[in-house]
Amino acid sequence: MSDSFQPVVTSQTHKVDVAGYPVELPLVAIRPDLAISLMMVIDLGVRFGAHCGEKLKEKLAPLQPDIVVGAATLGIPVAIEVTRALGLDRYVILQKSPKVHLGDALEQKITSITSKGEQRLLLDDRAVPLLKGRRVVVVDDVVASGSSLKGSVDLVRKAGGEVVGIGVILTEARDWLETLGADAGLVKGLAHIPQFSNENRRWAARPETML
Numbered sequence: 001m002s003d004s005f006q007p008v009v010t011s012q013t014h015k016v017d018v019a020g021y022p023v024e025l026p027l028v029a030i031r032p033d034l035a036i037s038l039m040m041v042i043d044l045g046v047r048f049g050a051h052c053g054e055k056l057k058e059k060l061a062p063l064q065p066d067i068v069v070g071a072a073t074l075g076i077p078v079a080i081e082v083t084r085a086l087g088l089d090r091y092v093i094l095q096k097s098p099k100v101h102l103g104d105a106l107e108q109k110i111t112s113i114t115s116k117g118e119q120r121l122l123l124d125d126r127a128v129p130l131l132k133g134r135r136v137v138v139v140d141d142v143v144a145s146g147s148s149l150k151g152s153v154d155l156v157r158k159a160g161g162e163v164v165g166i167g168v169i170l171t172e173a174r175d176w177l178e179t180l181g182a183d184a185g186l187v188k189g190l191a192h193i194p195q196f197s198n199e200n201r202r203w204a205a206r207p208e209t210m211l
């Protein structure tokens, strides 16, 4: 994101059917020529969270995962809901900043279209035994650039886990297909959102960002 441009919440919205649950997302301009339909999963209520957990479970359970991994911040509610729906207990959260309780951590650099600058993901080395030799599904709220999910997948593999699937509520545009490469085939999403460009003062879906 450029430092000089402040994101602007527009008056337009984008409707999307998330596996049978309709939501209307605000369009937010993140650059003068680019808007995204922003899904803040933590603002959509517990019914939506539970619905997504259940629908992702239907897609991920056949992969017979042992454990779920999610990246801070908005991957956390998704990891909890998917873990609960799968009937599992433990899950592993990858943090973005060092926490007092973290031991030594494995680290991976990432970038994000909704946050400034470079970030990193940290895996507490005490969580490694939960992943080593295990069948792991990695989850997140939205995959857009793919950077955060790629970082998560790489960290799980560093820890010796086998990534058997990737679950997201929304896929957005197409950049993630290139970032994830062969791992893009592991992605199970509940719905797709395009990105928008400004045409005659209206934001319109860019055809190249449809799936």
Ligand SMILES: Nc1ncnc2[nH]cnc12
Pocket (backbone or CB within 6 Å): 036, 037, 038, 039, 040, 113, 114, 141, 142, 143, 144, 172
């Ligand atoms: N549309 C979106 N909503 C929420 N988080 C996002 N991260 C990237 N794209 C996003």
